[in-house]
Amino acid sequence: MDSQTDRPLPRSWKIAGIAAFGICIGVVAVWAFVALGAYDVAADVPHTRLVYWWMTEVRDRSVAVRARDVQVPSDLGAPKRISTGAGLYNEMCSGCHLAPGMKKTEISQGLYPSAPELSCGTDLTPGEEFWVVKHGIKMSGMAAWGKTHNDTLIWDMVAFVRKLPTLSPTQYQAVVKSAPGDHDEMMNMQNMDHGGH
Numbered sequence: 001m002d003s004q005t006d007r008p009l010p011r012s013w014k015i016a017g018i019a020a021f022g023i024c025i026g027v028v029a030v031w032a033f034v035a036l037g038a039y040d041v042a043a044d045v046p047h048t049r050l051v052y053w054w055m056t057e058v059r060d061r062s063v064a065v066r067a068r069d070v071q072v073p074s075d076l077g078a079p080k081r082i083s084t085g086a087g088l089y090n091e092m093c094s095g096c097h098l099a100p101g102m103k104k105t106e107i108s109q110g111l112y113p114s115a116p117e118l119s120c121g122t123d124l125t126p127g128e129e130f131w132v133v134k135h136g137i138k139m140s141g142m143a144a145w146g147k148t149h150n151d152t153l154i155w156d157m158v159a160f161v162r163k164l165p166t167l168s169p170t171q172y173q174a175v176v177k178s179a180p181g182d183h184d185e186m187m188n189m190q191n192m193d194h195g196g197h
């Protein structure tokens with residue numbers, strides 16, 4: 001009996017013990033970090049570089065993977081789409097994303113992550129833009145417009161967002177004026193055409 005208990009522990013047990021201890025320390029450290037409120041969630045204090053990089057990577061990959069199967073309509077350049085999109089953009093998006101000739105708004109200056117100025121263009125494909133506008137982005141100001149707008153209207157906005165970088169302030173005003181009626185009218189017109197998805 002004695003000779004058995006005196007035998008040294010196998011090496012693999014020792015390693016497992018050290019690993020389990022390490023994991024416990026890790027869990028306690030993470031818990032303490034959260035419980036002590038160590039991370040500053042203030043929107044006026046930037047993320048550390050590592051957190052910023054990690055969150056950007058998570059966002060970009062999440063959008064790219066989910067937007068892979070989005071079918072892009074062939075008529076994104078259609079003037080009717082662009083003018084409807086312009087009306088919606090001016091009303092719902094320009095407060096955060098600004099527009100040609102527009103001064104910075106208070107909300108656009110306070111958002112973190114900041115809302116990109118869409119008149120400078122994006123790196124996204126049309127399918128990715130559609131996905132972001134429809135579903136929004138968690139823990140940023142970007143809302144899921146698909147809760148209240150059908151796919152047709154969202155494609156109209158994407159059509160306009162892709163046109164936006166080519167517009168001067170005067171052209172921007174002109175295309176916004178060309179939008180069909182007010183918001184409710186645009187919603188009703190489109191709801192008769194297609195159902196939302």
Ligand code: HEC
Nearest residue numbers: 092093096113114115116122129132133137140141142157
């Ligand atoms: C309350 C502010 C706010 C409003 C209003 C808003 N957005 Fe955004 N949007 C954001 C923020 C913030 C981001 C960046 C999110 C991030 O980086 O995680 C964003 C991201 C985007 C992107 C992705 C851009 C890129 O390059 O990654 C698109 C496209 C976009 N918004 C389109 C729209 C459209 C179209 C509307 C109007 C229907 C709209 N947004 C309304 C705040 C807003």
